[in-house]
Amino acid sequence: MLSLRENISKTAVPFIKAPPKPPSLHHSATASPPSPDPTTITRLILRTDNPEALTRNLHSFANWTPQLVHAVLKRLWNHGPKALQFFNILDTHPFYAHSATAFDHAIDIAARLRDYKALWALVARMRSQKLGPSPKTFAIIAERYVSSGKADKAVKVFLSMHEHGCPQNLNSFNAFLDVLCKSKRAEMAYKIFKIFRGRFRADTISYNIIANGFCLKKQTPKALEILKEMVERGLVPTLTTYNIMLKGFFRAGQIKEAWGFFLQMKRRKVEIDVVTYTTVVHGVGVIGEVEKARKVFGEMIGAGVLPSVATYNALIQVLCKKDNVGNAIIVFEEMLRKGYTPNVTSYNVVIRGLCHAGNMDRAIEYMDKMKDDNCEPILQTYNVVIRYCCDDGEIEKALEVFERMTGGSCLPNLDTYNILISAMFVRKRSDDLLFAGKLLIEMVDRGFLPRKFTFNRVLNGLLLTGNQSLAKEILSLQSRCGRLPRHFRL
């Protein structure tokens, strides 16, 4: 009988061990029409290292649909190289042609891998097939440039949209401003806004986006200034405008202002809605005013505004953080009784609460229960549970949860790898460090770039435990990644 550790090092790192024989998608002429599900296809792609074999296999399947392609790309989201390989193979399929959405996803993945050459090749190919690029495509590209610190490039790309055959209008202008604001570049967005607001005829939505951008940076006075300017230009604030400011005050810790603003909204007979109430329930709750949060929750029903799942989630989170998980679960159950269907966030909030209370086993129970409500654990779910297991020193339990992910429906991301690699240094066992090394190789293989710190830490660990050969492999990997400190020698 293998120990769990041996078991894991054989199964959790499929790219290091010899891959198992791929299941075939071929069907004989007499068999019923093939209908492989996305998970089966994803596993096949992950296990087939030979590109020709994979191409043959994927081309032999004739029933591709945009939905199926989308589902597979989604599962391969955290394995960028494989996702692009899959996309390219299908792009040469004799009968199947990609949809615009598939191109957008492929472009997003290429951008995340910072493979800008591939990105622009995809844009050109998309255009040659008359599928775009659309404003949505450019929003994706701009967002990726901004989040990798190339905001100037994002601006250039936006300004050159029309050269790629994509119309520039108020919608795409607003979408672009929103990308900048969501990436905490409110000043830059405002500067560009001032230059082009005449040309694009900026509207209430443009102003709301900029005001929200400053609120995200906790600069509520600046946000109010923007809104004042909006009113002076004859545009009328909407309920969304008020909700943005309300949330902004809470976020900035200006509780008095927030509460005063809320009262004023009620007094002025603004038609406050479920978003307003959810903001207040969450806002007063997270500062520890649990009873006030409950009161507002009750008040909204009296005012004829029904709570949404998000409102319940806000209250549940508040109870987890500032009261206790038991009471949070009572509200969760009440939500069920009232006929609401909890969503992924509901579960994530409860699971996090249980983890925080040290109740790992119940947290994992809730993870299993998600299926009942037609949802599946997502990355955040896995990462929270794995992190808390590691913090509790329950390394084996963390690895068990990790192993579930490798099944194919939700691949680990950068955070997952960082959490696990750190955990491998808790016990300082030789096989733990070996596993850390294998995880490091796997994450690079999947398109994630580890920090220099991570490389050095794993290398030192391997050298101390005498794993020379793996250390050598990682060292050459590190130089290929451009993360090698000068004068570092084995």
Place this chain on the structure above:
DNA sequence: GTAGGGTTAG
């Protein structure tokens, strides 16, 4: 994917 509420770390 033209705007606002609910997840991750204090």
